[in-house]
Structure formats: structure tokens, C-alpha cells
Amino acid sequence: MKDLSNQQQAIELLQQLGLKEYEAGCFVALARLPKGTAKEISETSDVPRTRVYDAIRVLETKGLVEIQHSNPQQFRAVPIEEAAETLRQEYETRTDTLVEAMDNIEPAIPDGDEEITHEVWALSGTTAITNRTQQLIDAAGREIILIVGRDEVIDDGLVEQLQEALDTGLDVLVGTQTEELREQIAKALPDAEVFVSGLEWLHSSPLEANDDTTISRLLLIDKNTILVSSVHETDTGGIETEKAVFGRGFDNGIVVIARRLMATGLLPADDPDMLADK
Incomplete structure (x- = not known):
């Protein structure tokens, strides 16, 4: 029960960091396996096998998964510390971009020169x-x-x-x-x-x-x-x-x-x- 709770918590946290549900599920499944095929990932994560490949493709693009082009293809997650740092950097990049975009938005109502001090x-x-x-x-x-x-x-x-x-x-x-x-x-x-x-x-x-x-x-x-x-x-x-x-x-x-x-x-x-x- 505790493992299941930790697994679900990890998936939810990954979603909060920008991954979609199937992507998070596949990454957590691979983190539990030394390596795995699409079939093994599906069985471990309950992600439909037809959706595993799309999720893995996104994870590879984000630098979170490695692929071995064998037959069948094998996949493995990068070390968790490396994955966490990759996600952290992406998150920081997104927040920096957000700040820049927000700073460049024209105000709907121009600010007055005088600061209101009674509020x-x-x-x-x-x-x-x-x-x-x-x-x-x-x-x-x-x-x-x-x-x-x-x-x-x-x-x-x-x-x-x-x-x-x-x-x-x-x-x-x-x-x-x-x-x-x-x-x-x-x-x-x-x-x-x-x-x-x-x-x-x-x-x-x-x-x-x-x-x-x-x-x-x-x-x-x-x-x-x-x-x-x-x-x-x-x-x-x-x-x-x-x-x-x-x-x-x-x-x-x-x-x-x-x-x-x-x-x-x-x-x-x-x-x-x-x-x-x-």
C-alpha cells in the first residue's frame, strides 16, 4: 500500500512539473525497472500499450529516457537525480520566460505615479x-x-x-x-x-x-x-x-x-x- 501511494504521489508530482499522465506513468514504471519494452512498461504502469510509444517519445525529447534500438526496442529511465535536475532546469526556464512575458504585457490601466499608502x-x-x-x-x-x-x-x-x-x-x-x-x-x-x-x-x-x-x-x-x-x-x-x-x-x-x-x-x-x- 505504501509503495502504491509513493508511486501515485510520484506520478502526481511529475504531472505538476509538466508531464502528462501517461508520460509520468511510463517514467515511474521505468524507474522501477532496469530496462523495459513497451509491453513491460504497459504491464507495470497500466498505460495502454498503444500510448506507451508516444509517451516514451516525449520523455526521450525531454532527456528523461534512453532508447536502445533493438528488436524489440528497450527503454530505460535516466538516474532519478539527473531527471530531477533536468526537470528543475526546464521549470526554471519556463518561469523565467513567464516573468519576461508578463513584464512585456501592456497594462490594461496605466499605473499612477503616486503609491497608495493606506491599503x-x-x-x-x-x-x-x-x-x-x-x-x-x-x-x-x-x-x-x-x-x-x-x-x-x-x-x-x-x-x-x-x-x-x-x-x-x-x-x-x-x-x-x-x-x-x-x-x-x-x-x-x-x-x-x-x-x-x-x-x-x-x-x-x-x-x-x-x-x-x-x-x-x-x-x-x-x-x-x-x-x-x-x-x-x-x-x-x-x-x-x-x-x-x-x-x-x-x-x-x-x-x-x-x-x-x-x-x-x-x-x-x-x-x-x-x-x-x-
């Missing part, structure tokens, strides 16, 4: 929120303040990005919920200001005893751009989809509120102007 936008999904976090950090010009509510937010990619920001002369302040995480980040980013935050409300609401919502990350860029994400913890200890709100502009209400909340209890009392409005 707040919502994002869902950890991947999307992580990508937006990275984008905002890349765009920082002076200061990055990141308050970590969940340890999972900190990964090697984020640490590397923050180090790059430090190398360019930006101020980087990172707040954690535990001393243990503070020590880990301080070791990885010795030039950053790393501290244990005093924001207890990141993990619970003082007004709602049964509130299982945790602030996952709170990011303030140059005092005028804010991203706040949260997760809801389930009874089994897992989390539901991460959600975030994002706002830009020094006079944006959510930015003002977040900036002032972050100024309370984050840094030592002898440095009260670190986050003060300017």
Missing part, C-alpha cells in the same frame, strides 16, 4: 509569505527589523539573506522568543542586533484565553513597510495555513500601529529611540 493586502501560504519576506528584505535601504514568533521561520536561506544585508551596511535587528534561538542567531549573524523580545502577545492574546493563534513573523523594513503573519495551531500540534497582512507607507495605519507596538518591550530601556517615529 492593506493579505497573503496566504507559507511559500508565498516567505517569498514576500525575501522580496522585502532585498528591497531594504536602511534597516531590517524581524521579530520571530516561530523558530521555523529562521532557515539557512533567511540567515544568508540577512548576512548579505549586513554586508551592504544595513542595520539588522532580530527579536526571538527564546534565549536559545537568540544565541543561535547571534552566532550565525554576529554583526546583527539580536535580542529576546518582550512581546508576549506574539503567542497569545491577553483578552482571549483560548486563542491558539501565534504570530509567526513580524517584519518592519525602513520603518515604512510591514508584514505580519500568523498561524493557528491545531489540537494535534500542527499548523493551518500561514496567513499574513502587508502594508506600505509611513502613514499607513497598520504600519504605524505595528511600529509603535514593536517599540514597546523590544529593546533595552536605554535605547528607546531605536524604533521611535521620525
Whole structure:
């Protein structure tokens, strides 16, 4: 049952990466065989034999299958690591082409010269929120303040990005919920200001005893751009989809509120102007 589940999962993932159902089925079948004829592939994959040849032809074109022109013909899959790299490169090429095409599309309504600063936008999904976090950090010009509510937010990619920001002369302040995480980040980013935050409300609401919502990350860029994400913890200890709100502009209400909340209890009392409005 587990093998069947893994096989079906592999086929579904290959389809998500651009292969059609029969192509994915044939590739997975060949990955289970040292080599195979069209008849053997069909028997292993349940792909109709009449459709195997068309699927194999596509897989060969993509560099995923090798052919031995014997009688009958024999086929074998390339090593899985090689196949994964080939698919990755094709996927990246497609996304690069998409970005180029989208950039060249004429806007239906020309953008105004003035940025609207009172709007707040919502994002869902950890991947999307992580990508937006990275984008905002890349765009920082002076200061990055990141308050970590969940340890999972900190990964090697984020640490590397923050180090790059430090190398360019930006101020980087990172707040954690535990001393243990503070020590880990301080070791990885010795030039950053790393501290244990005093924001207890990141993990619970003082007004709602049964509130299982945790602030996952709170990011303030140059005092005028804010991203706040949260997760809801389930009874089994897992989390539901991460959600975030994002706002830009020094006079944006959510930015003002977040900036002032972050100024309370984050840094030592002898440095009260670190986050003060300017």
C-alpha cells in the first residue's frame, strides 16, 4: 500500500512539473525497472500499450529516457537525480520566460505615479509569505527589523539573506522568543542586533484565553513597510495555513500601529529611540 501511494504521489508530482499522465506513468514504471519494452512498461504502469510509444517519445525529447534500438526496442529511465535536475532546469526556464512575458504585457490601466499608502493586502501560504519576506528584505535601504514568533521561520536561506544585508551596511535587528534561538542567531549573524523580545502577545492574546493563534513573523523594513503573519495551531500540534497582512507607507495605519507596538518591550530601556517615529 505504501509503495502504491509513493508511486501515485510520484506520478502526481511529475504531472505538476509538466508531464502528462501517461508520460509520468511510463517514467515511474521505468524507474522501477532496469530496462523495459513497451509491453513491460504497459504491464507495470497500466498505460495502454498503444500510448506507451508516444509517451516514451516525449520523455526521450525531454532527456528523461534512453532508447536502445533493438528488436524489440528497450527503454530505460535516466538516474532519478539527473531527471530531477533536468526537470528543475526546464521549470526554471519556463518561469523565467513567464516573468519576461508578463513584464512585456501592456497594462490594461496605466499605473499612477503616486503609491497608495493606506491599503492593506493579505497573503496566504507559507511559500508565498516567505517569498514576500525575501522580496522585502532585498528591497531594504536602511534597516531590517524581524521579530520571530516561530523558530521555523529562521532557515539557512533567511540567515544568508540577512548576512548579505549586513554586508551592504544595513542595520539588522532580530527579536526571538527564546534565549536559545537568540544565541543561535547571534552566532550565525554576529554583526546583527539580536535580542529576546518582550512581546508576549506574539503567542497569545491577553483578552482571549483560548486563542491558539501565534504570530509567526513580524517584519518592519525602513520603518515604512510591514508584514505580519500568523498561524493557528491545531489540537494535534500542527499548523493551518500561514496567513499574513502587508502594508506600505509611513502613514499607513497598520504600519504605524505595528511600529509603535514593536517599540514597546523590544529593546533595552536605554535605547528607546531605536524604533521611535521620525
